[in-house]
Amino acid sequence: xxxKQEDPRTMNTQALYQTDFPLPGRRQGKVRDIYAIEAxxxxxxxxxxxxxxxxxxxxxxxxxxxxxxGRLLTQISASWFDLVRSWGIIEDHLISTDPADIPGLSDEQxxxxxxxxxxxxxxxxxxxxxxxxxxxxxxxxxxYSQDGTICGIKxxxxxxxxxxxxxxxxxxxxxADTGHDEPMSFDEVCSTLSHALAERLRDISLxxxxxxxxxxxxxxxxxxxxxxxxxxALDDKGKPTDELILIDEIxxxxxxxxxxxxxxxxxxxxxxxxxxxxxxxxxxxxxxxKWDKTPPGPELTPFVVENTLKRYAQVKSKLFG
Numbered sequence: 013x014x015x016k017q018e019d020p021r022t023m024n025t026q027a028l029y030q031t032d033f034p035l036p037g038r039r040q041g042k043v044r045d046i047y048a049i050e051a052x053x054x055x056x057x058x059x060x061x062x063x064x065x066x067x068x069x070x071x072x073x074x075x076x077x078x079x080x081x082g083r084l085l086t087q088i089s090a091s092w093f094d095l096v097r098s099w100g101i102i103e104d105h106l107i108s109t110d111p112a113d114i115p116g117l118s119d120e121q122x123x124x125x126x127x128x129x130x131x132x133x134x135x136x137x138x139x140x141x142x143x144x145x146x147x148x149x150x151x152x153x154x155x156y157s158q159d160g161t162i163c164g165i166k167x168x169x170x171x172x173x174x175x176x177x178x179x180x181x182x183x184x185x186x187x188a189d190t191g192h193d194e195p196m197s198f199d200e201v202c203s204t205l206s207h208a209l210a211e212r213l214r215d216i217s218l219x220x221x222x223x224x225x226x227x228x229x230x231x232x233x234x235x236x237x238x239x240x241x242x243x244x245a246l247d248d249k250g251k252p253t254d255e256l257i258l259i260d261e262i263x264x265x266x267x268x269x270x271x272x273x274x275x276x277x278x279x280x281x282x283x284x285x286x287x288x289x290x291x292x293x294x295x296x297x298x299x300x301x302k303w304d305k306t307p308p309g310p311e312l313t314p315f316v317v318e319n320t321l322k323r324y325a326q327v328k329s330k331l332f333g
Contacts, residue, residue, distance in 0.1 A: 027065040027077035028124065035060065035116055042068040043085070043266060049115065049131065056248045058107060059132045060114060062125060067266075067312075067320070069291050070305045071192055076312035083127040084324045089261040090130065091332045092224070096262065099223055102216055104258035105132040105243070135243030135259050136252040139187045140201055142213050144221040146180040147236040148173065149269060150288070155195070164197035172279035174236070174271070180221055182214040187241075212256065213242060224263055231330050233285065234276055236269035238262075265324045285323045290316065 030045060032038070037048030043066050051057040063082035067074050086109060093106045107113075108131040111122035145152050145162065152162045153173050160167060163183040171177075184201050185193040201210040217240050225235040241260040244252040261267055265286035272283055284292075293316050297303040303310050312320075 027079035028082060028128065029066060029077045030064055031062055033117060033121060035114075042066065042071075042073050043082070051248070057134055057246075057250070059105070059134050061130045061132055063128050063130075063261075067287070067290060069287060069294050069309070072305065072307050072309040074290075074309040074312060076317060078312075078317050078320050078324075080321055081324055084321075084328050085261060085264045085266060086128055086130060088264045088324075088328050088331065091328075092263045093258070095227065096220055096224070096258065099220075101219055101223075102256065102258055104262075105130075105135055105245075107131045107133060132259070133257065134246045134250070135257060136246060137187070137241065137243045137259065138205065138209075138213065138256075140196065140204060140213065141185040141187050141193055142217040142240040142242065143183045143185055143237065144180050144217050144240070145177065145183055145237040146221065146225055147176050147234065147269075147271075149236050149282075151195075152183065152237070163195045164199075174276075174280065174282050175278040180218055180225075182217055184213075216242075216256075220258075220262075228263075228270070228331060229273060232273050233327065233330055234271040234273050234282075235263065236271055236282075238268040265327050270327050285327045287320075289323060290320055 030040065033047060035047040036050060039046040043064060045062040045064060047060040049058040049060050063085045065077035065079050065081045067078050067081060090106065090109050093104045096102070097104060109127070109129060111117070111125040111129055113131050114122065114125070114129065148156055148167070148171055155162050156167055156171065160169060162181065165181050165183065168178065182198070184196045186196060187193060196204070198210060198214070201213070220240065221235070221238055224238070228235040240258065240262060242256055243259045245255040245257050247253050268286060269288060270285035272285070276282060290312070293312070294303065294310070297310055298305060
């Protein structure tokens with residue numbers, strides 16, 4: 013079963029809100045539906061990740077889909093995976109984005125998944141979200157405004173909202189199955205994992221972010237901050253190896269903040285090419301007493317849906333054409 017909703021912008025396009033394919037291991041995240049592709053005599057087991065058109069904010073999945081968003085997320089992630097792989101820093105989980113590589117589906121089902129799927133190597137997920145900030149915004153700005161720190165890192169006094177930091181900083185969070193991810197100090201990451209692995213995650217995250225931020229800036233976008241996830245690749249028997257790989261999505265407008273470089277000004281709330289636009293709309297509802305940030309989330313207006321999709325499309329166009 014495929015649950016689809018009409019796109020508010022046009023009667024001819026439908027949004028993919030959720031899926032229920034005849035494949036094993038179905039799990040549903042905030043945005044992605046995940047299945048297992050079982051091992052055969054010719055191939056080892058893989059993971060199927062489908063980007064739907066769901067959108068979440070404040071850890072609540074909203075009832076209104078953004079038609080086409082899942083396709084943009086997949087295209088952006090796949091392009092970034094290709095680029096990061098070419099830098100030789102770390103490998104990743106992406107094998108294919110071709111629905112033809114998914115066994116057990118009909119041609120009609122595969123047609124629905126064009127530009128929405130990533131067939132991936134399975135991995136044991138590292139239970140830490142690796143957040144890197146090059147600019148001070150969002151929850152980082154809120155924390156800095158209170159005590160001058162982010163995740164235990166003391167920052168210079170007098171920074172303005174959205175100001176560029178002297179150097180990018182590693183500000184990890186917990187990886188919660190439900191509820192909010194909570195900030196972690198580097199010492200807490202060391203206690204949760206190991207000192208060696210914590211250092212490795214920090215150094216790789218900072219290196220990838222710096223190169224990605226430079227690439228984006230050359231194309232007119234500021235990559236203000238991002239979230240990266242890692243895992244250890246599994247062998248044919250399903251046991252973790254020592255190979256650390258990038259997983260999930262990378263540098264999409266769902267997981268990163270993008271600002272236009274040509275209008276950027278420290279101290280001023282930047283125009284956002286990312287999910288912050290939706291958060292700002294929802295915060296207005298919260299401030300007006302129309303929502304309390306708990307499920308169910310409010311419907312998005314057609315205007316907000318259209319402008320959200322437009323911003324995601326602009327990120328793809330600016331970065332990769």
